[in-house]
Amino acid sequence: MYKAPVEEIVFTLRHVAGLSAAIADGRLGELSDDLVEAILAEAGRFATEEIAPLAETGDRQGVVLEDAQVKTPDGWAALYRAWAEGGWNSLTASPDFGGQGLPHMLHVAAMEMWNGGSMAFAIGPTLTIGAVEALTAHGSEALKSTYLPKMVSGEWMGSMNLTEPHAGSDLGVMKTRAERRGDGSYRLFGQKIFITYGEHDFTDNIVHLVLARLPDAPAGTRGISLFLVPKFLVEADGSLEARNDVFCHSVEHKLGIRGSPTCTMIYGDGRFGGEAGAIGWLVGEENRGLACMFTMMNNARLAVGMQGVAIAEAATQKAIAYARERTQGRAPGWQGSGMSPIIEHPDVARMLLTMKALTQGARAITYACAHAVDMAHATQGEEARHWAERASLLTPVAKSFATDAGVEVASLGVQVHGGMGFIEETGAARLYRDARIAPIYEGTNGIQAIDLVTRKLPLSDGAQMRGFIAELRGIADAVRASNDPAFGDTAVRLEASLADLEAATAWLGTALVEGRQPEALAGATPYQRLFGLVLTGIYLAWGALADAGDGRKGERTALCRFAAENIIAETAALKDRVVNGAASLEAARAALG
Numbered sequence: 001m002y003k004a005p006v007e008e009i010v011f012t013l014r015h016v017a018g019l020s021a022a023i024a025d026g027r028l029g030e031l032s033d034d035l036v037e038a039i040l041a042e043a044g045r046f047a048t049e050e051i052a053p054l055a056e057t058g059d060r061q062g063v064v065l066e067d068a069q070v071k072t073p074d075g076w077a078a079l080y081r082a083w084a085e086g087g088w089n090s091l092t093a094s095p096d097f098g099g100q101g102l103p104h105m106l107h108v109a110a111m112e113m114w115n116g117g118s119m120a121f122a123i124g125p126t127l128t129i130g131a132v133e134a135l136t137a138h139g140s141e142a143l144k145s146t147y148l149p150k151m152v153s154g155e156w157m158g159s160m161n162l163t164e165p166h167a168g169s170d171l172g173v174m175k176t177r178a179e180r181r182g183d184g185s186y187r188l189f190g191q192k193i194f195i196t197y198g199e200h201d202f203t204d205n206i207v208h209l210v211l212a213r214l215p216d217a218p219a220g221t222r223g224i225s226l227f228l229v230p231k232f233l234v235e236a237d238g239s240l241e242a243r244n245d246v247f248c249h250s251v252e253h254k255l256g257i258r259g260s261p262t263c264t265m266i267y268g269d270g271r272f273g274g275e276a277g278a279i280g281w282l283v284g285e286e287n288r289g290l291a292c293m294f295t296m297m298n299n300a301r302l303a304v305g306m307q308g309v310a311i312a313e314a315a316t317q318k319a320i321a322y323a324r325e326r327t328q329g330r331a332p333g334w335q336g337s338g339m340s341p342i343i344e345h346p347d348v349a350r351m352l353l354t355m356k357a358l359t360q361g362a363r364a365i366t367y368a369c370a371h372a373v374d375m376a377h378a379t380q381g382e383e384a385r386h387w388a389e390r391a392s393l394l395t396p397v398a399k400s401f402a403t404d405a406g407v408e409v410a411s412l413g414v415q416v417h418g419g420m421g422f423i424e425e426t427g428a429a430r431l432y433r434d435a436r437i438a439p440i441y442e443g444t445n446g447i448q449a450i451d452l453v454t455r456k457l458p459l460s461d462g463a464q465m466r467g468f469i470a471e472l473r474g475i476a477d478a479v480r481a482s483n484d485p486a487f488g489d490t491a492v493r494l495e496a497s498l499a500d501l502e503a504a505t506a507w508l509g510t511a512l513v514e515g516r517q518p519e520a521l522a523g524a525t526p527y528q529r530l531f532g533l534v535l536t537g538i539y540l541a542w543g544a545l546a547d548a549g550d551g552r553k554g555e556r557t558a559l560c561r562f563a564a565e566n567i568i569a570e571t572a573a574l575k576d577r578v579v580n581g582a583a584s585l586e587a588a589r590a591a592l593g
């Protein structure tokens, strides 16, 4: 069963993502290394002892919808209440509303462990925390004081309602309608699909954040507004009033994360009597809803990246344990009697090391992104702008690379188990099924790649990306300067991969400036992977250079070398695909019929 990797997480936060430096510089207030360790140890304990044991039940039972009520799997509602009572929902929220105001880095680390326990469980709280962030940033004082304290404590959960049947990646065509009432409130009418935890039995009330269009709104994304629509209306004293005109019409039967309800939500069809229309309140300004929702979506993207890391970690743990126990054949050089454990076979070791390297690379990228988010909040002026740009640049890479790694690693995990991987009882298959949604939701990885290439690379006229590459090069230089033979060819490989990244970045920049957008977009996904692989190699090296005094420096150096000499070399082919792939792609369209 999954065991939260607290030590590895603390190491990555401190020595790779920059947590210790930020604490030492006094950027993170009262936070100390000891406090970080204590909080994460307890979050890890909860993940290992409370969440993980219920993951399989959730997958097997799924959710049941009866009379617009969703029943979650056995034990899950109590699990949620224990989680909320532990104060976990309030880690990053503002102290003004009962939150603990802790850095984002701590939150993503805890989130990794909860998702490692069960991704289907952890996705619900993740969205509530996103809703809290959006409301804190854009809600009126009245909305904040009514809803935030209970959402921060976890007494009420939130949901995020964007998708409609014909409006997924392209939200500009959504149709859900909002009508103004004379009293400052609105009435909403429409249908939202795929709404995670849109209905459930965890909490008495659910606070839906809903994108909708006013009658006189401009077409496209500039005509979308954000509304808060509670399941139950709330009295002035905070007690729950009448049922609002919103309900769950159906739940989806899914490939994975089966314990989580994925709901079709109907707004304003008069199901509960009285005047039709779900009553809602505007969050932010009219027609500026998408910008407000982005507050939630950016953090949600990073959180989904964490899900990739979590699944990758869980799959790696499971595969290593299995490979130590399962015996087959005799590995070259095996001295024992009888068959050798499969971990002794070079091909199995290759799979396991690839899993480990991708997991740790993805973890470092997502934590570095969270560090940039924290630094943007902890600094001012030019420095804050720099960190906000860094967070912006890293978000699509963190989301896409980590979620692709989740799928790749979980698939390798199935492979390591052989036929037993395909059989549900080992749990390897569940991880693979759960992992598969993460590259799709919160903006598909294809959409992330477009965002990276067209909006993030041009930040500050390309200076943000150039500065970042220069920093990464400094780490490759440090590997070279270390003269440590255990690094093997790491320095050479890192330098080559950085040259690939630089060349591909320059090529994309020129293509965009020259208006050759189709060519640039054809290479966006290979570029995103190239970027993620370079970061994986560099961050593994950064970790290997650090000496945490835990006796694992040699192990980290060896893993870094394995990644540099076996995985990172892929960057040369990826660069070629970015620079030379578009023409053949266009020419081959005919093959699609």
Ligand SMILES: Cc1cc2nc3c(=O)[nH]c(=O)nc-3n(C[C@H](O)[C@H](O)[C@H](O)COP(=O)(O)OP(=O)(O)OC[C@H]3O[C@@H](n4cnc5c(N)ncnc54)[C@H](O)[C@@H]3O)c2cc1C
Pocket: 160, 161, 162, 163, 167, 168, 169, 170, 193, 194, 195, 196, 197, 254, 262, 437, 440, 441, 442, 443, 444, 445, 446, 447, 450
């Ligand atoms: C289990 C689950 C939970 C979800 N939870 C929520 C939730 O809580 N709230 C919510 O609002 N939504 C939720 N979603 C919806 C999810 O965010 C969307 O499914 C996702 O954004 C993709 O939209 P789509 O399904 O319409 O696919 P489409 O947009 O139709 O995309 C199909 C394919 O076309 C590609 N594509 C589309 N447009 C472009 C483009 N411009 N350029 C290049 N490629 C493009 C995509 O990358 C993808 O490969 C959930 C979905 C699932 C399955």
